[in-house]
Amino acid sequence: MRRVVSQTAVALLSSATGTAAVACLGALHAAAPARPAAHAAAALTGGAPGVRAAGEAGPRSVAYRGVRVPVPEGWRVISLDLDPSACVRYDLHAVYLGRPGPQPDCPARVVGRTEAVHVQPLRGAAASRTVVHGDKLGSFTVRPTIGHETMLALPEAGLSITGVYGTDPAELQRVLRGTRLISKRTGGPGKPHAHGKPGTPAKPADPAKPDASAKPDASAKPDAPANPDASAKPDTSAKPAKPETPAKPVQPEKPAGAHEPAGPSSKPAVRRSAPPEPPERLDYASGKGFDTCTAPALSTMKAWRPAYKVTNIYIGGAARGCAQPNLTASWVKKVHNMGYRILPTYVGLQPPCGTRPQKFTKKSAASQGRRTGGDAAARAKALGIPAGEPIYLDLEAYNSGNASCRAAVIRFVSAWVKAVAKKHYKPCLYGNASSGVRDVGAAAGAAKPVGIWFANWDGKARVYGDRYLPDRWWPPHRRIKQYRGAHRERHGGVTLNIDSSLADGRAY
Numbered sequence: 405m406r407r408v409v410s411q412t413a414v415a416l417l418s419s420a421t422g423t424a425a426v427a428c429l430g431a432l433h434a435a436a437p438a439r440p441a442a443h444a445a446a447a448l449t450g451g452a453p454g455v456r457a458a459g460e461a462g463p464r465s466v467a468y469r470g471v472r473v474p475v476p477e478g479w480r481v482i483s484l485d486l487d488p489s490a491c492v493r494y495d496l497h498a499v500y501l502g503r504p505g506p507q508p509d510c511p512a513r514v515v516g517r518t519e520a521v522h523v524q525p526l527r528g529a530a531a532s533r534t535v536v537h538g539d540k541l542g543s544f545t546v547r548p549t550i551g552h553e554t555m556l557a558l559p560e561a562g563l564s565i566t567g568v569y570g571t572d573p574a575e576l577q578r579v580l581r582g583t584r585l586i587s588k589r590t591g592g593p594g595k596p597h598a599h600g601k602p603g604t605p606a607k608p609a610d611p612a613k614p615d616a617s618a619k620p621d622a623s624a625k626p627d628a629p630a631n632p633d634a635s636a637k638p639d640t641s642a643k644p645a646k647p648e649t650p651a652k653p654v655q656p657e658k659p660a661g662a663h664e665p666a667g668p669s670s671k672p673a674v675r676r677s678a679p680p681e682p683p684e685r686l687d688y689a690s691g692k693g694f695d696t697c698t699a700p701a702l703s704t705m706k707a708w709r710p711a712y713k714v715t716n717i718y719i720g721g722a723a724r725g726c727a728q729p730n731l732t733a734s735w736v737k738k739v740h741n742m743g744y745r746i747l748p749t750y751v752g753l754q755p756p757c758g759t760r761p762q763k764f765t766k767k768s769a770a771s772q773g774r775r776t777g778g779d780a781a782a783r784a785k786a787l788g789i790p791a792g793e794p795i796y797l798d799l800e801a802y803n804s805g806n807a808s809c810r811a812a813v814i815r816f817v818s819a820w821v822k823a824v825a826k827k828h829y830k831p832c833l834y835g836n837a838s839s840g841v842r843d844v845g846a847a848a849g850a851a852k853p854v855g856i857w858f859a860n861w862d863g864k865a866r867v868y869g870d871r872y873l874p875d876r877w878w879p880p881h882r883r884i885k886q887y888r889g890a891h892r893e894r895h896g897g898v899t900l901n902i903d904s905s906l907a908d909g910r911a912y
Contacts, residue, residue, distance in 0.1 A: 470561040474582035492727035512890035514725025538585030688881035689745035689911035697726035707896025720783040721751035733788035745911035750780035755802035757809035777823025791828035855882040855910035
């Protein structure tokens, strides 16, 4: 039986023939018969919803809300308007169109980048963007940056473009220079034209708004066992709103602490004491933790709070693999107020003998460590994370048996640690127990991180007794263990792809 759900199509235009190959990006197929190669542009690839091949015949482009973006051979076109749950991944060659939904279906972890472009309405996009007018796109130059990305604003179309690259910005630059403005918006901000149809107002997708009602769950206890059914029940502690009563005349507002003058019939004023300050949090966290590729929606974080106490966020870095549409200073503050302890994680350049494309070299290890350490501190500050809090460097697995590579890793980490400490943050390290963390722990004369978060997916939720790390390294309250890799869990009616950790270490 075949089932098809048809939605709006996006036209892929061939610049060679002028013909249109229509890719129904929103169609969902079940048990569809095999298709010939000529229909590759409309075929679902990789099993991921909303992901389509760009086609095989000649240069192509896709029209979206007043711009036409070239689609290089082998790239995919992913419509987020049609599939809001699609994950904006920077490790895939793709053109993403539209705003991400509030809860993208992302993997637990994506490390590394290649060339990709994301076009979305300007309203609601990150404010720190370079303004480029349509007639200047053809000569725009992508400068190499520490984060391997560029962010543009196209005011005439009311659109923003985020472009990322792997190691060389040349291909990204060709795509951006080939992008053309085909119509100008006529409405107010955030109301661009419909897909490639000038003058036709489009209904913009609802932006991913933070959940203003997300408040700390007063009933949540640290390390409470996961109970999806219980967490899905309505909050019985909330009192129903009382019907409005006729308004009384408004009295002038008195300053705090003011009292009425004492008269013959007045009673002595009762001075109320200020509420006690909440106790300061310890600089370490203990309990169950999870990490996932992109910061979840606030409603998801609230639903998961009874089951977890610790979470991480990927704050930046050239190898950060997922977009972060939810991650803002406001998000961090609200999640922190829910009672979560947060592990800010920076995914920078990786070892020269590792498998990720973004690498430091043996020669540049120390200078790149200093540079990325400063960037990590700046990104933490931009998210409202105060000085004195930890920042974890994500150092993925590498060939520890390569002595010269191992020495470069020590130089890089040591320089990164010093740079972060100079900015008054606490430098910490995430890495594989059998490579990065072990090598740094054993290194003599190197600057050591304040705390560690080590990966050993042996399924044992314990921070000591690891076969690779002596117990005398980083005690006490300076260890977190990631003991289980990617898997799906459901709490409060919401499912995420996560890695699982047990914390007894530094956290914000």
